[in-house]
Amino acid sequence: MTVRHISTGSPFEAQIGYSRAVVADGWVFVAGTTGYDYATMTMPESIVDQCRNALGTIAKALEDAGSGLDHVVRVNYIVPDVDDWPDCWPITSETFATARPAATMISAGLQNPEMKIEIEVTARVP
Template identity: 80%
Template sequence: MRKLISTGSPFEARIGYSRAVVADGWVFVAGTTGYDYAAMVMPKGVEDQCSNALQTIEKALKEAGASLDDVVRVRYIVPDPKEWPACWPITSEAFAKARPAATMISAALQEPEMKIEIEVTARVPSA
């Protein structure tokens, strides 16, 4: 069984992707940036963007029947690696229980105001 999850972001329809895909008990959450989707604004600071991205991911996981505690893999993409340490307190709190395998990659993102993108893979507990 395959389930597609959307946040309603205009980017999902425009680009052609789902926020998350659930397949065979696995949840694959697309790279998620720090937009505040309620206001459709991007905060200036990397910390706020990191928090927003994790909140969006958490909502998608919940809809899939999982949580941040079920994440087994996380990828962080940051354009400026010097900003990455500012996110550590946020990510260590979010993944305190899961302690997933993690990678940080430094690369340009789609828009210059984007300071972090986060992608996760989780396993639904009942799978």
């Protein structure tokens, strides 16, 4: 089995010991991704902006893996405050309009208090 690791260069990847994505046997497993702007290492205040940033980071990792958002088959959303979650629906429904992946939303605390959403996906390499 050939395994390829993809990094965004986030300092968290080295600190914690993980890859943004792992490609194995035609699958792409993207790690839980929060809303940081990795170019500036800043976190927007709103869940909507965090959701957009997370999906942008995921899209880039999938592209680097030879896949894309339209090939996502599973998505997990983790949101500390369930009342914030509906604000993301327009973004997620547009992002996954073609893929229509199986999805789960979990309410749980995240690593840092400023994090309002974390998104993890599994995709196929076409």
